[in-house]
Amino acid sequence: MTAFPTLAVVVDVDDLDDVTPPAPWAQQDPADSLYRAARQALNRNQYARAAQLFESIQKRYPRSTYTPDSYYWQAFALYRAGGVDALRAARKALQAQGTRYPKALTRHDAEVLLRRVQGELARQGDRDAAADLSIQGDSIAEQPEVPEPAEPVERPEPAEPPEQAEGPRGHGPRTDSCDDEDDVRLAAIQGLLNMGAERAVPILKAVLARRDAGSVCLRRKAVFLVSQKHSSETSAILLNAVRSDPDREVRESAVFWLSQVRGEEAVTALDSILRDPKTDPEIQEKAIFALSQQNNPRAAATLRVFAERRDVRSQLRENAIFWLGQRRSPENATFLRGLYAKLENEELKKKVIFSLSQMGGAENYRWMMDIALNQSESTEIRKDALFWAGQGHNVDVADLVRLYDSMKDRDMREQLIFVYSQRREDAALDKLFDIGKNDPDRELRKKAIFWIGQSRSPRAAQYLQDLINQ
Secondary structure, X not given: OOOOOOOOOOOOHHHOOOOOOOOOOOOOOOOXXXXXXXXXXXXXXXXXXXXXXXXXXXXXXXXXXXXXXXHHHHHHHHHHHOOHHHHHHHHHHHHHHHXXXXXXXXXXXXXXXXXXXXXXXXXXXXXXXXXXXXXXXHHOOOOOOOOOOOOOOOOOOOOOOOOOEEOHHHOOEEOHHHOOOOOHHHHHHHHHHHOOHHHHHHHHHHHHHOOOHHHHXXXXXXXXXXXXXXXXXXXXXXXXXXXXXXXXXXXXXHHHHHOOOOOHHHHHXXXXXXXXXXOOHHHHHHHHHHHHOOOOHHHHHHHHHHHHOOOOOHHHHHHHHHHHHHOOOHHHHHHHHHHHHHOOOHHHHHHHHHXXXXXXXXXXHHHHHHHHHOOOOOHHHHHHHHHHHHOOOOOOHXXXXXXXXXXXXXXXXXXXXXXXXXXXXXXXXXXXXXXXXXXOOHHHHHHHHHHHHOOOOHHHHHHHHHHHHX
């Protein structure tokens, strides 16, 4: 039986919902304990420490099974830490992964994260990032340029995209049709980046209004450039591209860049995307992310309304719940606790528990402990709540220790053993000692002894030696 919950945090890698690394899977790997420590640090929002530990995996165990994806998680931690230096280090890690481990499981995620990192760097004045993002306006396409179809925008996309060509500097897929550096038109539109908004915006609007097949690459560049020109028309132009452009990449990029546009107009545009029943669910996912990036009370309110909707896909609601958890506020916490009582879908319930754990706070942890002790909840839900409550510092280790003896459910006792193993207090290790020696359940004793063996405490080594010698 698994010792801790497997949370389905990620819904779609394009929205970077995978904010917690997968559970350790290679106990015999020499980097396993280091990976566990890095994962724990990231889950506790200790971003600088997490980045350092993931980088240590690369340096100390280059042949480890954990190494290829450690670059992505290092970059993710640096991205969450923020700051120009951290973002540049994140970019370097993502580019290194693309060069050394192009088949890593997280490569798709890494390509998306790199766009985000570059976007943030560009916003903070990094000229290299801005230039690269301009190129990426066409490099993210998944299909070679073909005549535009006559069918409406809502037509489903092909299930299997064609082969993707590698972009410059390992920045992700691109098509040959948009990679002609000698194309005078592409060079001209690139020049708009340094042109004032009053001159550039009318040109960009005209480009985005075109529908001929030869303008696809121009429109992909134009949608990014519009986001960089802070004019009164920016939100309206991007929204129009979302709703009417026949090219999927243009539509998706327009939603993403709305996340970088500040103001009520951008929030209104994103709200309208979520309210429109004809909107492609994948576009809606990106609109949810874009709203989460708006530091605006109305944006949070829009996400709360969407999370309650029963007429949309469960995965979309999960995304909204997740991003509410990333925006720590009393309003979001109160909403999520209230929403939980209305939910019947277990995956949505798990998402609420995880989101509240990311917010932290004594009230949220008390709420999770109440869920863990509620026998009317399913065992899996109770285990999730106990696990995430145990990760926080707001739960007194003495309360967790007392809980073991009163807990009759064997699965919950097993979960508590793992929770103790993740705590640093002496009381948690003492409880593992007691379980390993006195618990009447032989399998639970073995579980406790296993986790004692993972401890670096000298007391743990002495305990094991005493067991061997008895």
